[in-house]
Amino acid sequence: MPITRKAPTGILGFPVAPFNEQGKIDEKGLEANIQFLLDEGLEAIFIACGSGEFHALNTSEYEKMVEVAQSVVNGKVPVYTGVGGNLSTALEWAKISENKGADGYLILPPYLIKGEQEGLYEYLRTIIDSTSLNAIVYQRDNAILQLPTLQKLLDLPQLVGLKDGYGNMELNIQLTQTVGKRLGWLNGMPMAEVTMPAYAPIGFDSYSSAISNYIPHVSRMFYNAILNQNQELVTELYQNVILPINSIRHRKSGYAVSLIKAGMEIIGLPVKNTVRPPVVPVDKEDYRDLEKVIESTFQKYPKTQKSVLS
Template sequence: MSQIRKAPEGILGFPVAPFNGQGKLEEEALFQNIQFLLDEGLEAIFIACGSGEFQSLSRAEYEQMVEIAVSAAGGKVPVYTGVGGNLSTAVEWAELSAEKGADGYLILPPYLIKGEQEGLYQYTKTIIESTDLNAIIYQRDHAVLTLGQVERLTELKQLVGLKDGAGDMDLNISLSYTLGDRLGLLNGMPMAEVTMPAYAPIGFTSYSSAISNYIPHISRMFYEALLNGNKQLAKDLYKHVILPINDIRKQRKGYAVSLIKAGMEIMGLNVKNVARPPIVPVEKDHCRQLETILKNAMDRYPKKTAAI
């Protein structure tokens, strides 16, 4: 699938890294969670990225996660990995991703350093050229490339997409109307459903969905309502599900990751509310709030196979 030079489209699955009480990776839980996303029709799997606590994984754990994702996907959907941080490690893990049969990777920011645009270009170019896998740029934090630098990178055939997590809409509009025919554009903002009404009209019709990890049928319902112009349904989903969950997410740093795990545990999936430092687990009161939101959501938008 890596030779299909096109970014995945639709709702993109970003599995968590399920850890047990001793902080060890639970392989069976990860396989089950990926299978759950596939059964729910998500269009791609992005393994060991931000929600997968990329920054906390050892090389052996990263390798495990990639192997499990490729095995679970079985060629039915593309599998992308996360690479980034230290340049040498990023290249090593890109090569490992190719060795393990992944279809591409998402380029996460380099560690700590705020580089000049030429430095960011060289960092990204070095990673992209290291393999023949598809590559997607992730615009966020201290690694946001200008339109000019992205244009330079489009000379590389491996580059298939750009994911935005910075929220610079002036830049996004320029990218869309200049390079939208060349690159797939993905919304990667925290809890992307919140910003999709602004992103979809300019061509960012694909996104990473945190809530799809535990209420994927509602994520799908929202996605279809948005693209089909069902404003009333989209408004209702915002009111009763999306904005209330987002209000909890904003309460603590790191909840963009750990709140996913809490939601999965509440919904009876094989994941515990355990994260590695510096990410903290969701506090009990916030878990209770989330449980109430999900109970009401399931009552209002039921799915026969799902229950709290």
């Protein structure tokens, strides 16, 4: 079957890495997380990426998470994995992704080193060219591509998208308006709902939604409001849901990951507020504040279908 060379569009699901009391991957919790995202209509599953604590996984755990994702998704939507960091490990995990039947992978930044553009090009080219899978490059931290570098990578048919987590809108406009529809453009900023109204007009037609792990109906409501230019609803959701959660997220480093697990636990999904160092779990006061926001959200914006919230 020929590979579809197109990046996913819409709202993208990024499951977490649930851990049990022994600190091992909780496969049942992961299955529930992925099934919840599928039931809520998210357009793709990105497994073992940033929200999935990519940085803290070993190879056997990574392989297991990919297997669980493939089993639960079962071809309903595309499955992308996370690769990156050390080049040797990135190549190994890219091959695992291919062997397990993933549709593609998101290439996270290389480990620690801030390279020149030529070095970044060689790092990305080596990974992208190592398999036939679709590849999306993640623009953030020590991996910021300038236009000439990205244009060189366009020779590789496997490259289907760029996910931006950097937030330089001048650079984003230069990239999107020059490269155009050759690539899919994904908003990967932390709490991407905050910035999506600025990204959508320049060609970013998808985003990774952290809150979709616990209030996906709000993610969908917000995304539709942007597409329909319903500014009144966008502002209302900002004031009542998105900005209050974002304020809590900024209280401690690492809450970009652990706050997701706290939200999932609050609505009744089998995921404990447990993370691996250096990320820290959400403390009690912040947890209670998030609980209040979520309860208020369900009161103001009840789901039209059965909710996980008991």
